[in-house]
Amino acid sequence: MKNILDPVSRRNFLKAGAALGGGIVAAGMPLSQAIWAAEGKVLKARSAINYLTFDPGFYALNHEVDVMNCIYSKLTRYKPGSHWEWELEAAEKIEQLDPTHIRFRLRKGIKFTGGHGELTAKDVKFSFERVIKHNSPVKVDWGSLDHVDIEDDYTGVIVLKTPFVPLWLISLPSAVGHIVSEEAVMKATKDGGTFGMKPPAFSGPYAIADWKPNQYVVLTRNPEWSGPKPGFDEIRILPIGDTKAAERAYLAGDIDYSVISMDSVATFKDNPPADTKVEEYQSLNFSWIGMNVDHPKLKDINVRKAIQWAINVSQILDAAYSGQAAPATGIIPPGVIGHRDKSLVPPEGDIEKAKEFLEKAGVSDLALTIDCLNDSTSSTIAQTVQAQLSQVGISLEINSQDGGSFWTVGMESEGERWKDLQLILLPYASLPDPYYPTSWFVQAQVGQATNWERFRSERYDQLAAEGAITEDPNARATLYQEMQDLMEDSGAYRFLTHVGEPIVYRTRKIQTATRPDGYPLYLDFKAI
Amino acid sequence: MWLYLLKRLALAIAIIAIAVTLLFLMIRAVPGDPAAILLGPRATPEMKAQLHHQMGLDKPLVVQITTFFGGLLRGDLGFDVFGQKPVADIVFEQLPYTIELVLFSIFWAVVVAVPLGCYSAMRRNSLVDQVVGVVAVATLAIPSFVMAVYALLFFAVTLRWLPAIGAGDGFWDGLVHLILPGFAIGIGWVGYISRLVRASMLEVLGENHIRMARAFGISEWRIVARYAMPLAILPTVTILGVGIAWLLSSAVFIEVVFARPGIGALIVNAVTARNYPVVMGAVLVTTILIVAATTLSDLINAFLDPRTREKL
Numbered sequence: 001m002k003n004i005l006d007p008v009s010r011r012n013f014l015k016a017g018a019a020l021g022g023g024i025v026a027a028g029m030p031l032s033q034a035i036w037a038a039e040g041k042v043l044k045a046r047s048a049i050n051y052l053t054f055d056p057g058f059y060a061l062n063h064e065v066d067v068m069n070c071i072y073s074k075l076t077r078y079k080p081g082s083h084w085e086w087e088l089e090a091a092e093k094i095e096q097l098d099p100t101h102i103r104f105r106l107r108k109g110i111k112f113t114g115g116h117g118e119l120t121a122k123d124v125k126f127s128f129e130r131v132i133k134h135n136s137p138v139k140v141d142w143g144s145l146d147h148v149d150i151e152d153d154y155t156g157v158i159v160l161k162t163p164f165v166p167l168w169l170i171s172l173p174s175a176v177g178h179i180v181s182e183e184a185v186m187k188a189t190k191d192g193g194t195f196g197m198k199p200p201a202f203s204g205p206y207a208i209a210d211w212k213p214n215q216y217v218v219l220t221r222n223p224e225w226s227g228p229k230p231g232f233d234e235i236r237i238l239p240i241g242d243t244k245a246a247e248r249a250y251l252a253g254d255i256d257y258s259v260i261s262m263d264s265v266a267t268f269k270d271n272p273p274a275d276t277k278v279e280e281y282q283s284l285n286f287s288w289i290g291m292n293v294d295h296p297k298l299k300d301i302n303v304r305k306a307i308q309w310a311i312n313v314s315q316i317l318d319a320a321y322s323g324q325a326a327p328a329t330g331i332i333p334p335g336v337i338g339h340r341d342k343s344l345v346p347p348e349g350d351i352e353k354a355k356e357f358l359e360k361a362g363v364s365d366l367a368l369t370i371d372c373l374n375d376s377t378s379s380t381i382a383q384t385v386q387a388q389l390s391q392v393g394i395s396l397e398i399n400s401q402d403g404g405s406f407w408t409v410g411m412e413s414e415g416e417r418w419k420d421l422q423l424i425l426l427p428y429a430s431l432p433d434p435y436y437p438t439s440w441f442v443q444a445q446v447g448q449a450t451n452w453e454r455f456r457s458e459r460y461d462q463l464a465a466e467g468a469i470t471e472d473p474n475a476r477a478t479l480y481q482e483m484q485d486l487m488e489d490s491g492a493y494r495f496l497t498h499v500g501e502p503i504v505y506r507t508r509k510i511q512t513a514t515r516p517d518g519y520p521l522y523l524d525f526k527a528i
Numbered sequence: 529m530w531l532y533l534l535k536r537l538a539l540a541i542a543i544i545a546i547a548v549t550l551l552f553l554m555i556r557a558v559p560g561d562p563a564a565i566l567l568g569p570r571a572t573p574e575m576k577a578q579l580h581h582q583m584g585l586d587k588p589l590v591v592q593i594t595t596f597f598g599g600l601l602r603g604d605l606g607f608d609v610f611g612q613k614p615v616a617d618i619v620f621e622q623l624p625y626t627i628e629l630v631l632f633s634i635f636w637a638v639v640v641a642v643p644l645g646c647y648s649a650m651r652r653n654s655l656v657d658q659v660v661g662v663v664a665v666a667t668l669a670i671p672s673f674v675m676a677v678y679a680l681l682f683f684a685v686t687l688r689w690l691p692a693i694g695a696g697d698g699f700w701d702g703l704v705h706l707i708l709p710g711f712a713i714g715i716g717w718v719g720y721i722s723r724l725v726r727a728s729m730l731e732v733l734g735e736n737h738i739r740m741a742r743a744f745g746i747s748e749w750r751i752v753a754r755y756a757m758p759l760a761i762l763p764t765v766t767i768l769g770v771g772i773a774w775l776l777s778s779a780v781f782i783e784v785v786f787a788r789p790g791i792g793a794l795i796v797n798a799v800t801a802r803n804y805p806v807v808m809g810a811v812l813v814t815t816i817l818i819v820a821a822t823t824l825s826d827l828i829n830a831f832l833d834p835r836t837r838e839k840l
Contacts, residue, residue, distance in 0.1 A: 050797065052610065052611070060568065135574070135575060135578075137566075137570050137571045137575055138568075138570060139570075140570045196611070196612040197611070197612075212621075212789065213611075213622070213789065214622065214788075214789035214790075214793055214794070215694060215695060215789050216694070238693065238694060238787065239787070240693060240787040241787070242784055242787065245692075245693060245785060245787050246693075246787075248677075248680055248681065248684065248685055248692050248693075249692045249693040249787065251692075252680075252684035252685045252688060252691065252692035252693075253688055254684075254691055254692045254693050254694070255693075401559075402560075402799070403565065403800045403801075404558070404559075404565060404799065404800050404801060404802040405558060405559045405560045407564055407565055408559060408560055408561045409559070411561070411564060413561075413573065413576070414559065414561055414564070415559065417559060440569065448569075449564065449569035449570070449571065450569050
C-alpha cells in the first residue's frame with residue numbers, strides 16, 4: 001500500500017494511459033515493445049519457483065542456483081552447451097593433486113560489495129566449510145569434504161576424507177560451490193549460519209536490487225564487478241508457479257524467456273508467436289512407478305514383474321505429455337555417465353507376458369492402490385496406469401494428495417502410512433552426476449526420505465560406494481548401468497521419463513545460453 | 529447502539545477464537561511434516577528434530593495452542609522458520625495486494641451494478657431491464673477463474689492492452705495490474721448486486737411514503753435517490769459484508785491465474801508446505817477481516833435503518 005505515494009514514472013504513466021485510455025499503441029508497437037525500446041536492456045524471465053533462500057550453502061531448490069550464479073563467484077562453472085562440462089570462473093587454475101586433494105588458485109581483483117574486500121582463499125574456506133559446520137541440509141552435495149587448507153591469499157587446497165569424483169560436477173560448479181564473504185556473513189549472522197534472503201555482499205556480475213516475495217527478483221549490474229560485462233543491464237525474474245500462466249504471460253509480452261509445459265510444445269511449434277524460438281532440452285529429472293516390495297500384495301516378484309510388463313510407458317507419455325516426452329531407460333538421463341541405452345522391460349511392455357507372470361504368482365482379482373501427487377500430470381499418469389492394469393485383471397485405486405502429505409507417505413518416521421503403501425508415482429529432480437540419483441536407493445534409505453520401494457541389494461550398495469571413488473568414466477558408466485539393472489530386475493521400478501525442459505524465448509531480444517538440461521545461465525545471455 | 533456494538537464485538541471474538549482453534553487442530557490432523565518438506569530428502573533425522581524444535585512441534589498440542597494464543601495476546605503471530613521472518617511481516621507484506629484486489633472488485637461492481645439495478649427497477653420489464661437480467665444471470669453463472677482466463681487471453685494476449693501477470697510497481701502500474709483480475713472477480717457481483725438492488729428497489733418503490741412523494745410531484749430520479757435508495761441499498765450492504773469472504777476465496781484462484789502476490793497464494797503455498805505458523809497467521813488475519821466486514825455491514829445497516837437499531 002505504501003506504493004500509492006510512489007512518483008508516477010514515465011513507464012507507469014505510459015502503461016496506465018494506454019490501459020485506461022485505450023491508447024495502447026505507442027508508435028505502432030505493442031506496449032511491451034515500446035517499454036523495451038525506451039529502457040535499458042532488461043531481461044524478463046520466468047522462474048517456476050518462489051525463492052526460499054539466496055544462501056548457496058543452504059539452498060532449498062535447484063532453480064535458486066540460477067540467481068546465485070549471477071550474484072556470487074565460484075571456482076568453476078558449467079559450460080553452456082549440450083555437454084556436461086565445467087570451465088574456470090573465479091579460479092585461474094584448479095588441479096587434482098591426488099584423489100583427496102584439489103588445489104585452486106584464485107583470479108585477483110574479484111571484489112565483494114559493501115567494502116568487504118577482495119575474494120580470497122579465506123572466503124573459499126569459509127564458504128565450503130560452513131556448509132558442513134552448520135549441518136546444512138545440502139551438505140551431502142559436498143560428499144566427503146573435510147576442510148580447505150589456505151596456502152596464501154589466493155591459493156588453497158580442498159581436502160577430502162575419501163575420494164569424491166562427483167565434486168567436479170555437483171559441488172564446485174553448482175550451489176554449494178559459490179563463495180560468500182566471510183567478513184560480511186559473520187557480521188550479518190554472528191555464527192556464519194544461513195543468511196536466508198538477505199545476502200550481505202555480492203561478488204558476481206549482478207547484485208540483487210530488489211526482491212518482493214511472490215513478485216520478482218531484480219538483478220542489476222554490480223558496480224564493483226571488474227570482469228566481463230554481462231549482456232543485460234537488468235534481469236527481472238518473475239516467479240510464476242503455474243506453467244500455463246507463464247505461457248500466457250509470454251504470449252502477452254510480459255516475459256521474454258520461460259519454460260513451457262510439454263503439452264504446449266506442439267502448439268508453440270506449429271503456431272509460434274512472432275520472433276519466438278522453442279528449444280527442448282534433456283531434463284535431469286526422472287519419474288517412475290515404484291512398488292513397495294515389503295507389502296504383502298507385492299512381496300512376490302512375479303506380481304511386480306506383471307505390473308512392470310502391463311504398464312505401457314509410451315501410452316502414458318502420450319496421455320500425460322502429448323507424446324512430447326521420451327521414455328526413460330532408468331534414473332540416469334542421456335548425456336550423464338551411466339545412462340543405459342535401453343531398459344530391461346521395453347517401454348511398450350507386453351500384456352501377455354504380464355498375464356504369464358500373474359499366473360506364475362497364482363494371483364487373481366488383485367486390488368491395489370497407487371499414491372500420487374494431485375497435479376494434473378500425475379493424475380493423468382495414474383489414470384492411464386489404472387486402465388492398463390485393468391487389462392490384466394488388476395484394479396487400481398488412486399490416492400491423489402497434495403505435496404505436504406505425499407512427500408512423507410513412505411517415511412517410517414511419519415506414522416504407519418508406509419505400511420499401506422503399494423504403488424507410488426514419484427517424480428525426482430537430480431544433478432548431473434550418477435552418484436546423486438543412485439544414492440537415494442541404497443539400503444540405508446529404506447523408509448527414510450527416499451527408497452519407499454524398500455529395495456535392498458548388497459550389490460547395489462557396494463556399487464554405489466565404488467561409484468563415488470571411481471575416476472575412470474567408462475568404469476563408472478558400467479557400474480551405474482548395473483545398478484539400474486539391479487533396480488529394474490527387482491521388479492520394484494517401472495521407469496517412465498526424464499520429461500524434458502522446453503523453453504521459449506524472443507529471438508529479437510535475447511540470445512540464450514543454458515546448461516544441457518535447459519537451466520538458464522543468465523550470465524551468458526546476450527541482448528540483441 | 530452501544531449494547532449492540534458490544535454484543536457484536538463479543539461474538540466476533542468468539543468466532544475468531546473458534547475458527548482459529550478448529551484450524552489449528554485440522555491442519556495438524558492431516559498427514560505431512562514441515563521438516564520433511566523444507567529440508568528435502570537430504571535431511572537427516574537430527575536436522576528434522578532440530579527444525580521440529582525450532583517450530584515448537586516437539587511440544588504437546590495443548591502447549592502449542594496455548595503458546596499460539598499467548599503470543600496472539602501480545603500481538604505476536606509467531607515466527608516462520610522457513611523464511612526466517614516474523615509471520616506478521618510475511619502476512620502484512622502480502623495482505624495489501626489481496627485487500628486492494630477485493631476493494632477494487634467491490635468498488636467497480638457496486639459503481640456499475642447499483643445504477644443498473646435502479647434503472648432496471650424504474651423501467652421494469654423494458655428491453656434494458658430484460659437485457660440486464662439476462663446478462664446478470666450469465667455473469668453469475670460463469671466462475672471467476674474461467675472469466676479470468678478468457679479476459680486474460682483477450683485483453684492481455686490478443687490485444688496486449690493489459691499486463692497478464694503480477695501486481696505492478698507504484699500506484700498507476702498497480703492500478704493497471706488490477707484491471708483484469710478485478711474485472712474477473714467483480715463481474716459476477718455486478719450481476720448479483722444489480723438483481724438485488726432491482727428487487728429491493730421495486731419493493732421500496734411500492735411503499736406508502738414513495739407514493740406520497742410522487743403525489744407531491746417530486747421527480748422520479750429524486751424519489752429514487754433521496755427516499756428509495758437508502759432503504760433499497762440495505763440488503764446490498766449486508767450481502768457485501770458476507771461477500772468479502774466469497775471474494776477472498778475467489779482471490780486465491782485469481783492470484784494463481786494472474787501470478788499475483790496475495791494472501792490467497794500465501795495460504796495455498798503455506799498449506800502445501802505444512803508451514804503451520806504462516807497458515808495460522810494468514811488465516812487468523814483473514815478471519816478477522818471477514819468478521820470485521822460482516823460486523824461493519826451490520827453497523828452500517830443499523831445506521832441507515834433506525835428500525836434495525838430498535839429491534840436490538
